Amino acid sequence: MIARRLLAILAAVFCVAAAADPAERLPDPALEARARAVFTQIRCVVCQNESIDDSEADIARDLRQTIRRQIASGRSDAEVKDFLVRRYGEFILLQPRFSIENAALWLTPVLIALVGGVAFAARARRAPVENKGLTEEEEARLARLREV
Amino acid sequence: MIAELGSFALVLGLIMSLAQAGFSIAGRVRGSAAMMGAGEGAAGGAFIAVAFAFGALMFAFVTSDFSVANVAENSHTAKPMIYKIAGVWGSHEGSMMLWCLALTGFGAAVALLGQGLPAKLKASAVACQGVLGLLFVGYTVFASNPLLRLADPPVEGRSLNPLLQDPFLAIHPPFLYSGYVGMSVVFSLAVAALIEGKVEPAWARWVRPWTLAAWSLLTVGITLGSFWSYYVLGWGGWWAWDPVENASFMPWLAATALLHSAIVTEKRGAMAAWTVFLALLAFTFSMLGAFLVRSGVLLSVHAFAIDPKRGTLLLEILGLAAGSGFALFAWRAPTLAPGGLFAAVSRESALVLNNLLLAAATAAVLFGTLFPLIAQAFGRAVSVGPSYFNLVFGGLMAVALLILPVGPLLAWKRGELSVAVQRLWLAAVLALAFGAGVLFLAEPRKTAAAAGVALGAWLILGTLAELGQRGQFARLGLAQGWRRLIALPRGTWGMTLAHVGVGVFVIGACAETSWRVEAARVLSLNQSLQAGAYQLRLNSVSDVEGPNYLAERGVLSVTRAGHAVCTATAERRFYPASATTTSKVALCLQNLGDVYVVMGERRAGAGGAPGWLVRVYLNPWSRLIFLGPLIMALGGGLSLSDRRLRIGLPKRAARGELEPEPAT
Numbered sequence: 001m002i003a004r005r006l007l008a009i010l011a012a013v014f015c016v017a018a019a020a021d022p023a024e025r026l027p028d029p030a031l032e033a034r035a036r037a038v039f040t041q042i043r044c045v046v047c048q049n050e051s052i053d054d055s056e057a058d059i060a061r062d063l064r065q066t067i068r069r070q071i072a073s074g075r076s077d078a079e080v081k082d083f084l085v086r087r088y089g090e091f092i093l094l095q096p097r098f099s100i101e102n103a104a105l106w107l108t109p110v111l112i113a114l115v116g117g118v119a120f121a122a123r124a125r126r127a128p129v130e131n132k133g134l135t136e137e138e139e140a141r142l143a144r145l146r147e148v
Numbered sequence: 149m150i151a152e153l154g155s156f157a158l159v160l161g162l163i164m165s166l167a168q169a170g171f172s173i174a175g176r177v178r179g180s181a182a183m184m185g186a187g188e189g190a191a192g193g194a195f196i197a198v199a200f201a202f203g204a205l206m207f208a209f210v211t212s213d214f215s216v217a218n219v220a221e222n223s224h225t226a227k228p229m230i231y232k233i234a235g236v237w238g239s240h241e242g243s244m245m246l247w248c249l250a251l252t253g254f255g256a257a258v259a260l261l262g263q264g265l266p267a268k269l270k271a272s273a274v275a276c277q278g279v280l281g282l283l284f285v286g287y288t289v290f291a292s293n294p295l296l297r298l299a300d301p302p303v304e305g306r307s308l309n310p311l312l313q314d315p316f317l318a319i320h321p322p323f324l325y326s327g328y329v330g331m332s333v334v335f336s337l338a339v340a341a342l343i344e345g346k347v348e349p350a351w352a353r354w355v356r357p358w359t360l361a362a363w364s365l366l367t368v369g370i371t372l373g374s375f376w377s378y379y380v381l382g383w384g385g386w387w388a389w390d391p392v393e394n395a396s397f398m399p400w401l402a403a404t405a406l407l408h409s410a411i412v413t414e415k416r417g418a419m420a421a422w423t424v425f426l427a428l429l430a431f432t433f434s435m436l437g438a439f440l441v442r443s444g445v446l447l448s449v450h451a452f453a454i455d456p457k458r459g460t461l462l463l464e465i466l467g468l469a470a471g472s473g474f475a476l477f478a479w480r481a482p483t484l485a486p487g488g489l490f491a492a493v494s495r496e497s498a499l500v501l502n503n504l505l506l507a508a509a510t511a512a513v514l515f516g517t518l519f520p521l522i523a524q525a526f527g528r529a530v531s532v533g534p535s536y537f538n539l540v541f542g543g544l545m546a547v548a549l550l551i552l553p554v555g556p557l558l559a560w561k562r563g564e565l566s567v568a569v570q571r572l573w574l575a576a577v578l579a580l581a582f583g584a585g586v587l588f589l590a591e592p593r594k595t596a597a598a599a600g601v602a603l604g605a606w607l608i609l610g611t612l613a614e615l616g617q618r619g620q621f622a623r624l625g626l627a628q629g630w631r632r633l634i635a636l637p638r639g640t641w642g643m644t645l646a647h648v649g650v651g652v653f654v655i656g657a658c659a660e661t662s663w664r665v666e667a668a669r670v671l672s673l674n675q676s677l678q679a680g681a682y683q684l685r686l687n688s689v690s691d692v693e694g695p696n697y698l699a700e701r702g703v704l705s706v707t708r709a710g711h712a713v714c715t716a717t718a719e720r721r722f723y724p725a726s727a728t729t730t731s732k733v734a735l736c737l738q739n740l741g742d743v744y745v746v747m748g749e750r751r752a753g754a755g756g757a758p759g760w761l762v763r764v765y766l767n768p769w770s771r772l773i774f775l776g777p778l779i780m781a782l783g784g785g786l787s788l789s790d791r792r793l794r795i796g797l798p799k800r801a802a803r804g805e806l807e808p809e810p811a812t
Contacts, residue, residue, distance in 0.1 A: 105532065
């Protein structure tokens, strides 16, 4: 019985809540909403693949605190992100920036659609459907079929 | 003893696969029916042998035989029986065993069920399936045998990860793997077609049922996994664009494109090379997924059974199989005759556009998933998260879905847009009205999400309009029209269901992600929390002992405007065997959505009384997210039972022999 209590307490130690935790929240709901929107864009750098909005890791909590503080002190979302990139590198942004280095990422799918679309349009213009009609022999067979 | 017999059977399966490949190739080269038959027999033998090995592993799990290393690492005597069985595929070795079971199973199915296939084509396909079996069963035997014994067996096992101890996840891998590996048949048929040097409409007709079966199974598998993540991870995330999720999604996308292009190849003889390419691509993506999930080259929340060394081996297998397939394609595809002509506005064109957009969207998923690896090679560390995929994939797919209802209304060869417009304007108006209703009624107002909901409605209504057209209700009246609908081929019904399912999913996905409401508060007993229109009151918290866990169970009464809605029972579970905590969320189904309740940690509440952190999410229409894909899979299954596919291909009379049929 004591063992079970102990385990229950141990269980409580293991778990901390993520961004929704009321203890962390900013008093101003508008600022809080902005902070939450930023959280979903920031990677929990030690986690496997989670945003700091979802993660229960300590570093995610620290980052949430930092971001909330900065937003409360009047910094814009872009300024907050720039600060984080300076400190942790671009790896921390879950949405890669539109930059030359990331051009391949952003443009390849669009290029595939465009090139395919152009090729398709060119083919459609070049090759109108030709209806040559039936040959005499085929007409005769059709007539035979119709008689039955 | 059973485990040794299993190991023996696994090696036997390897030899049978070798025989399958050898006899089939020899039979094909020499044109010997006897040798081809021997190859087919060996395919059946390989399946029986691998099934026996799989049974032996399952026996070891069910009887908790901890002298088998894999059982000791992944099972526990206190686990409920269903999770002992699910433990079989809960590890790297076991999941590869499941993969091999499905692979040899599909090989045997081609050998036994493919009676309508031309002998040469069939022998080539069975041979290719045999080579794949050789690669993967060989991998299992030499690098990942789950039946190896421990010299010093432990008294108790280390148990399966508690997050995986869930009924939905227990049945998720069998569906997923049957889907993944089902694509191997399509791959083999494509290789066989390239070897034989001709892709006929008949070939496309043989490809379609296998693709349909694999696609439907994969759809169910992915949906089960998504639903699992929705209610197990504790924040209601059903799709995170995680590499492992993408790995399962790419074969699905390729198979979806293939299903559509194979129609054009079958009915009109066009797009043959592209169809073959997609057939190769689908299974390549399956193998890529198997590699990505197990190698640990990408950071993923679901990364599973990671082992970089064996990952390299899997990459070599992938390179060998896919590389040979695509090399063969590069060599032989130019010889494939280009098929029928069609106008810019025609059903063929609509399907080409569908394939183009699906291909671009698939490229977005592929690039987004692999880009961190590519960047790493250039010394940069980059993350590609959900917003990239939502933007690029979502944008491309939105265009594809916009034109979807138009496609089935266009005639083959040359269609009339005006006809389609005439038949669809009502659906379009209603869909826009629905979107406008959502825009003005839902709080807060979100235009993009309302447009998404309108798109979903457009898919459903446009598809139904096409069905109504086939019934000709206006001309024939309700009863006669209904009779016409009943008499439609099941394939048509399957298509209708699948397209409606897409619409249902789109509506659910847009609504859930845009109008979800979140609330969290530390509650002491009898305190309440407000979430949207709902009020939740914590009635009691008690300690509960499960079969292999201890839990704190919170009971909350949920009311809306003073009326009782449901009682939510959420638990926070602790699994001593692996010292992990999970949460068992409570779901109250409300108007197709959920009141989603999570019991959190114990904290000091108001005035020092004990309290618990309770989190509540209102997920509007969230169930549509899972209902939609199930409708799609149902459509796939229905289509599969179509008479035209079941009885196979009618023998086509040679030119000139076509004579009038006797009148009946």
